[in-house]
Amino acid sequence: MDSWSDYYNRRVTNHQTTILEEQCLYDHLLSCVRAETPEDLLNRFQALFISANGYCDHQVWLALKKIVESPYVEKDFKFILNRSSHIFINHWLMQPKLHGSIPELVALFDRIPSTQGRSRTTQRLRELLQTFRQTEQYLALKRLAQVVGQNPDWSNNSQKSLGSLIRRYPCLYNYNLLTTDSTDEQRRTVRQIKRHVQRQFDRDLARYATFKLLESRVLEGAGALVEPIPQNQRSPKNPTLLSDRHLDRALQQFGGKVDGSNTYRDLAQRFLTYSRQTECYRDFKNDLYDYLVSSIDSKYGKSQFNQRLYNHLQEILPAHDHQQLNDILLIGTCCKLLNFLVVENGQSPNHAVFVDLTGNLGITTTIGLLLKIVLICRKVKPYLEKQFSVLFKHYEACTRESVTWLIDSLENLNVALSINFGTLSL
Numbered sequence: 001m002d003s004w005s006d007y008y009n010r011r012v013t014n015h016q017t018t019i020l021e022e023q024c025l026y027d028h029l030l031s032c033v034r035a036e037t038p039e040d041l042l043n044r045f046q047a048l049f050i051s052a053n054g055y056c057d058h059q060v061w062l063a064l065k066k067i068v069e070s071p072y073v074e075k076d077f078k079f080i081l082n083r084s085s086h087i088f089i090n091h092w093l094m095q096p097k098l099h100g101s102i103p104e105l106v107a108l109f110d111r112i113p114s115t116q117g118r119s120r121t122t123q124r125l126r127e128l129l130q131t132f133r134q135t136e137q138y139l140a141l142k143r144l145a146q147v148v149g150q151n152p153d154w155s156n157n158s159q160k161s162l163g164s165l166i167r168r169y170p171c172l173y174n175y176n177l178l179t180t181d182s183t184d185e186q187r188r189t190v191r192q193i194k195r196h197v198q199r200q201f202d203r204d205l206a207r208y209a210t211f212k213l214l215e216s217r218v219l220e221g222a223g224a225l226v227e228p229i230p231q232n233q234r235s236p237k238n239p240t241l242l243s244d245r246h247l248d249r250a251l252q253q254f255g256g257k258v259d260g261s262n263t264y265r266d267l268a269q270r271f272l273t274y275s276r277q278t279e280c281y282r283d284f285k286n287d288l289y290d291y292l293v294s295s296i297d298s299k300y301g302k303s304q305f306n307q308r309l310y311n312h313l314q315e316i317l318p319a320h321d322h323q324q325l326n327d328i329l330l331i332g333t334c335c336k337l338l339n340f341l342v343v344e345n346g347q348s349p350n351h352a353v354f355v356d357l358t359g360n361l362g363i364t365t366t367i368g369l370l371l372k373i374v375l376i377c378r379k380v381k382p383y384l385e386k387q388f389s390v391l392f393k394h395y396e397a398c399t400r401e402s403v404t405w406l407i408d409s410l411e412n413l414n415v416a417l418s419i420n421f422g423t424l425s426l
Contacts, residue, residue, distance in 0.1 A: 018070050021063035022080060028060045029087045038101035041088050042108070049081065050108050052125040053118055065121045068128065077128045079181045082137040086186055089141075093148070093189050103145040109133055137179050139393075144177050147193060158401035162392065165400070168241070169410050170194040170201070171417055174382070175389035201414065202422045204239035209251055211236050240411045246364070247415070253364050254371065254416040258295075264368065265420060267291070268375035275376075281329055282321035285313045288333070291376075295369050300360045308353075312340050327379075334377040341370060342387040349394045358405055367412040371420060381421065388413060 032044060048055050048064065055061035067073060067080060088105060092098040112130060117123030132138050147167045166176060173194045178187060215235075240247050258264060271291045278284045293306050316336045320329055343351040357366040374381045388410065395403045 018063075018067045021066045024063040025060060025067070025080070025084060026087065028057060029084055033088055033091045038092065038098055038104075042101065042104055045085075045088065045105060046108055046111075049084070049125065049129065050111055051113070052122045064125075068121055068124045073124075073128065074131075078132055078135040078137045081129075081132055082141070082179070082181060083183075085141060086183070089144070090183075090185055090189060093193075099148040102148050106141050106145040109138065109141075137181070139396075140177055140179050140182075143396075147173070147177065147197075159399050161396060162398050162400055162403050162406065163396035165241075165407065165410075166392070166396075167197065169388075169392070169414065170198045171385040171413060172389045172392055172410075173197075175386050176392060198418075198422060201239060202418050204236070205415065205418055206423075207236040208239060208247070209255075212248060212251070240415065241407060242411050242415075246408070250364050250367075250412050250415045251419070253368055254412075255419040258368070264371055264375055268372060272376055275325065278325060280322050281317070281325050284325045284329075285316065285321075285333070289313050292369065292372060295365065295372060297361055297365075305357075309340075312337070330377050331379055334373050334380040335383050337373055338370070338380065338384055338387050341373075342384070343390050346390045346393075349390050351391060351394075354391075355405070358409060363405065363408045364412050367409060367416050370413075371416045375420060378421075381417075 033041060036044070048060070055064070067077075070076065085105065089102050092101050109129065109132070112126055112133075117126055143163065143166045146164060149167070166172065170193075173190050177190050177193075182190075212235075238244055238247055240250075242250065254264065256263065258267070262270070271287070275284055275287055278287060289310050292309065293301055296305065313333075316333050317329065323329070339345065340353060341357065342354050343349050354366070357369070361369075370384060374384055391406060392410070395406055400407060
């Protein structure tokens with residue numbers, strides 16, 4: 001198996017592996033990153049891995065040569081090269097002024113020579129580099145480069161890829177910027193970046209929502225009580241890729257009264273209070289069905305969807321139907337519901353139900369349905385983010401114009417999570 005656990009176990013248990021050579025390589029790169037400029041480090045990375053026609057430090061070159069000749073290199077090299085790249089990247093991430101060097105490093109992988117290598121080691125390295133470009137480790141590096149790029153491009157360029165928008169969606173970072181072999185340091189760094197981007201979005205959305213609220217009060221005739229908005233006070237920029245009209249609807253949907261008197265949070269709290277009285281898990285699933293279908297247009301629901309949802313709920317953990325509800329059953333139920341409503345899993349990214357829901361109910365209502373689930377079980381919020389990460393990875397090479405439904409879904413998800421899990425209060 002080509003997995004991180006296999007790589008780790010080989011390094012621990014098999015004395016024929018190249019542990020010493022790997023450590024020699026990492027120690028060398030660590031010593032360089034502490035002393036050299038980004039430009040020097042980029043040149044060094046280019047010479048060692050990309051050009052690969054020998055290296056100024058002969059001991060390091062011999063270590064890399066032995067790694068390349070290892071019988072496990074086909075499976076291990078992606079982990080070794082990923083860690084080598086992150087020795088530089090982690091250092092640059094700590095200094096915002098150096099963030100621009102990260103896309104430059106990732107761009108080096110686009111410059112792998114197509115000519116025959118002068119030595120067997122050089123040729124083998126070039127083959128391994130080409131293979132690396134097909135791995136999840138490389139894709140995660142590319143996404144990170146998009147996130148920390150100095151000038152993100154949100155222009156309405158429909159021919160750009162979905163992947164170029166990754167910075168906009170901090171809810172995807174944990175599953176799109178990290179891989180199984182990511183170090184604790186990388187995970188901490190990604191959490192910090194995620195926190196920074198999320199807070200900025202929360203602030204921008206709060207400014208926009210506050211202005212819109214003030215504007216609506218004036219327009220509704222409260223002018224006698226509320227001072228008019230100064231002419232020179234410009235409306236804050238819409239922080240989403242949604243139109244103003246669609247953003248206003250999302251703000252009302254996810255933060256306002258959805259049934260005339262209750263917000264989504266109110267409905268979730270009432271459901272949780274009521275469900276504590278249910279005698280068994282089977283009764284809870286029936287109550288959960290009623291809670292969910294109340295948000296679904298009756299015409300669409302009665303045509304087929306409601307029955308499919310009911311059947312799916314009945315098939316979830318039936319062996320526990322006569323037990324009392326507990327946290328494990330609640331989490332398991334919500335995860336399986338998200339599999340049904342969004343996407344089955346990364347290996348089988350079937351998302352026909354989600355596409356059907358967005359096409360018939362509308363994207364905002366569909367995201368609201370998912371929000372109802374995570375509000376009754378906040379522990380599954382990371383699982384919902386993982387589900388959307390699967391969709392993002394599946395479509396990230398597609399042009400924006402071909403996946404507008406997914407972009408609008410992610411933008412609505414951003415708003416829903418910011419209102420209900422972030423710092424924004426409406």
